[in-house]
Amino acid sequence: MGRFDEAGERRYSAREAVLVVLLVAVLLALFEGPSILHAGERMTGLGGEIIRGVGRPAASASKRLELAEVAHDSTSFLTPNESLGSAGGGFSGSNRSASAAQLPAVTPDAFDPTKLGLPAPPKRSLHTLLVTGDSMSMPLDSDLAQQLVPRVHVDQDPHIGTGISDSQIVDWGKLSTSQVRNDHPDAVVVFIGANEGFPMAGPNGRQIECCSPEWAALYAERVRIIANTYRQNGDARVFWVTLPDQREAAREKIARVVNAAIEVGVQPWADQVRLLNAASIFTPNGYRDAMPIAGAETIVRESDGIHLNDAGSKLLASYVIADLKRDFTY
Numbered sequence: 001m002g003r004f005d006e007a008g009e010r011r012y013s014a015r016e017a018v019l020v021v022l023l024v025a026v027l028l029a030l031f032e033g034p035s036i037l038h039a040g041e042r043m044t045g046l047g048g049e050i051i052r053g054v055g056r057p058a059a060s061a062s063k064r065l066e067l068a069e070v071a072h073d074s075t076s077f078l079t080p081n082e083s084l085g086s087a088g089g090g091f092s093g094s095n096r097s098a099s100a101a102q103l104p105a106v107t108p109d110a111f112d113p114t115k116l117g118l119p120a121p122p123k124r125s126l127h128t129l130l131v132t133g134d135s136m137s138m139p140l141d142s143d144l145a146q147q148l149v150p151r152v153h154v155d156q157d158p159h160i161g162t163g164i165s166d167s168q169i170v171d172w173g174k175l176s177t178s179q180v181r182n183d184h185p186d187a188v189v190v191f192i193g194a195n196e197g198f199p200m201a202g203p204n205g206r207q208i209e210c211c212s213p214e215w216a217a218l219y220a221e222r223v224r225i226i227a228n229t230y231r232q233n234g235d236a237r238v239f240w241v242t243l244p245d246q247r248e249a250a251r252e253k254i255a256r257v258v259n260a261a262i263e264v265g266v267q268p269w270a271d272q273v274r275l276l277n278a279a280s281i282f283t284p285n286g287y288r289d290a291m292p293i294a295g296a297e298t299i300v301r302e303s304d305g306i307h308l309n310d311a312g313s314k315l316l317a318s319y320v321i322a323d324l325k326r327d328f329t330y
């Protein structure tokens with residue numbers, strides 16, 4: 001300590017050092033009481049109890065003296081983050097930030113006007129109806145044609161053995177584009193899902209196995225591409241039939257994920273893409289082979305426990321017709 005004596009500098013005792021530490025601790029508690037309490041609430045065990053014990057009175061005192069706000073205002077220039085308040089930019093600004101500009105905008109197409117308490121838009125004339133999908137769309141396509149032809153041209157275009165998650169036989173992204181280009185349908189009925197569950201390539205090329213959230217996201221993205229093609233910039237209406245429950249547990253696991261992905265995939269266009277929930281019609285409480293129709297217990301499923309039989313398809317067609325009548329005259 002001789003060098004301090006030579007310079008004439010004052011030395012501090014251990015007692016004074018302890019007092020300084022205590023003073024700093026008190027000031028820290030007063031200015032940062034809410035932060036201390038918040039940290040304690042996220043901790044477990046004895047350490048968390050001690051921190052919470054100190055944080056509660058410190059937070060209370062800091063709040064009464066408004067010292068936390070003083071600390072925040074006086075040190076705000078040190079933070080690298082922009083203000084997250086309501087002034088300028090963000091949701092309230094007219095210009096979107098660089099990161100937000102990469103997100104698709106929410107458009108009026110995302111809302112069914114009737115759910116906003118608004119009147120339904122005027123009905124359109126239905127001239128051409130495309131009914132497509134895998135084997136699930138049969139004999140639905142024929143049932144709809146029987147009820148609509150000759151007033152409406154019904155294009156029956158099922159692709160047996162295909163799936164959205166498997167592009168080996170048919171790439172539904174390409175097929176949907178071809179269908180729209182050739183027929184320009186006013187409305188499209190889609191019923192697909194008997195052949196799903198295949199691995200799909202993720203953004204980095206890695207194969208994603210069914211049925212994780214990552215797989216569901218990839219499936220939803222493909223659904224979104226197809227639905228966007230079919231809606232034709234809002235000029236057409238899409239009626240997408242989701243899957244009823246499947247008899248086999250393994251298939252039902254896939255069907256549940258497929259339905260969830262379809263619901264997410266079509267969200268941007270609630271005004272133009274309708275979901276027809278087949279599970280609520282055929283399997284409201286789990287799988288069943290038969291259900292009451294016109295007062296009689298009627299078998300509605302094929303023996304494979306996957307497809308609808310003639311009776312089930314005719315019943316589904318009546319629901320599709322009812323949905324078509326909401327939007328179209330013919």
